Amino acid sequence: MSKPAGIRTSADHPIPTQMKAWVLGGPDELLLRDKPVPMPGRAEVLVRIDAVAICATDLEIIHSGSPASILGGLPFNKNFTPGHEYMGTVVALGPGVDEYAIGERISVEIHAGCGQCKRCRQGMYTSCLNYGKPEKGHRANGFTTDGGFAEYAVNHINTLARVPDTMSDAEATLVVTAGTSMYGLTELGGLVAGESVVVIGPGPIGLLAVAVAKAIGASPVILTGTRNGRLAIGKALGADRTVNINEEDAVAVVKGLTGGIGADYVVECAGTEATIEEAIRMTNRGGKICLAAFPHERVTLDIAQLARNNIYLYGIRGEGRSAARRAMALMAEKRFDATRIHTHTFPLADLPTALRYARERIDDAIKVVVTNRHAATVASAAE
Incomplete structure (x- = not known):
């Protein structure tokens, strides 16, 4: 294909002029x-x-539209390609790019901030003050700019991390999830070695929050939830204690394991009023809570409990402060096995079925991965 001046390609990786891509039609239509x-x-x-x-x-994006349309009050974008947790192969370099080589396997993080606002300069590019403004340089692939449910995508070099040869394609797609967990722990202070950490909710982010916390030395690491199968995966990823809240009082268990004072850090990954209130009650004086899930409805909280006990409450969005690259380093060193949360694999052409498995949690699906026809190293869920 013809290419603009300054772009480098390779005959080893021919690039077509057209690609297959899944796009939004109307709500819940791809x-x-x-x-x-x-x-x-x-x-x-x-x-x-x-x-x-x-x-x-x-x-949520397939149902409601991209965050760019929601935040900006714009019409539902009917040509938008969602998907943000992807990996692939570099096949063309933009003008002046020498940080990566054609043929390298990479994973991506979602957000490339504008690079010029106050928050980007602080490393908080997931909270870019020019969010949703590509004319200002902001990109969030799969959120505000076209994402990964396609054959090709453009990424800023700041969003890339090299994938080691020892890592399968499927595992590399989990770097964003692990990076989000890492970002939550970073915002809580980062130095969690020897500190007690509770993770509420054994979804993908919660399970990898357990793995990351354990990998960087937290002790004890406690996971709470309602599904014994998920809790068992959390145990395999490093949880010192799991609590099925239908069978035990999580606050009592946490206080019992921490000398009666409560946890130093709580990572809340369920996003309900009950679990956020529970997080407040199990955190010790001066402790910190990270809200890693988005509640879908307004919640009523005991703010006085936070104030009286000097408890800090943090919200996070995505995988800021280069957390995805740090998570990749842990995964590359096999400090934990993220593939434990990868349960199902489908071809990209069968994306609707993959989405149905994820939405309805068929066969207790946790992380569903779709693969492109190019991929040769993708691990199947049966392995």
Whole structure:
């Protein structure tokens, strides 16, 4: 294909002019369409997408529209391609890019902030003050700009992390999830070695929060939830104690394991009024709570309990402060096995079925991965 000046490609990785991409039709409608293959600009690369994991946020975007349309009050974007937890192969370099080579396997994080606002300069690019404004340089692939349910995508070099040869494609799609967990612990202070950590909710982020907390030395690490199968996975990922809240009082268990004072850190990954209130009651004086889930309704909380006990409450969005790269480092060193949460695999052409498994939790689906026809190293769920 012809390419703009300054873009480098390789005959080893031919690039078509058109690609297959899933796009929004109307709410809860995805259509497989032909789209032009995008070309990278300055500080960007073109990624041939080999595998992409499905996130609960993808399901929300397919139902409600992209955050750019929601935040900006714009019409439902009927040509938008969602999908943000993907990995692939670099096949073209934008003008001046020499940080990566064509043929390298990479994983991506979602957000590339504008790089110029106050929050981006602080490393909080997931809270970019120019969020949803590509003309200002902001990109959030699968959120505000086209994402990974396609054959190709353009990514800023700041969003890339190299994938080691020892890591399967499917595992590499989980770096964003682990990075979100890492970001939560970072915002709580980062130095969690020897500190007690409770994770509420054994979804993908909660399970990998257990793994990351244990990998960086937290003790004890306690996981609470309602499904014994998920709690068993949490145990395998490093939880010192699991609590089925239908069978035990989680607050009493946590206080019993912490000398009666409560936990130093709580990572709340369920997003309900009951679990947030529970987080407050199990945190010790001066402790910290990270809200890693988005409640879908207004919640009523005992704010006086927070104030009286000097408890800090943090919210996070995504995987800021280069947390995805730090999570990748732990995964590359096999400090934990993220593939324990990968349960199902489908081809990209069968994305609607994959989404149904994720939405309805068929066969207790946790992380569903869809693979592109190019991929040769993707691990199947049966392995």
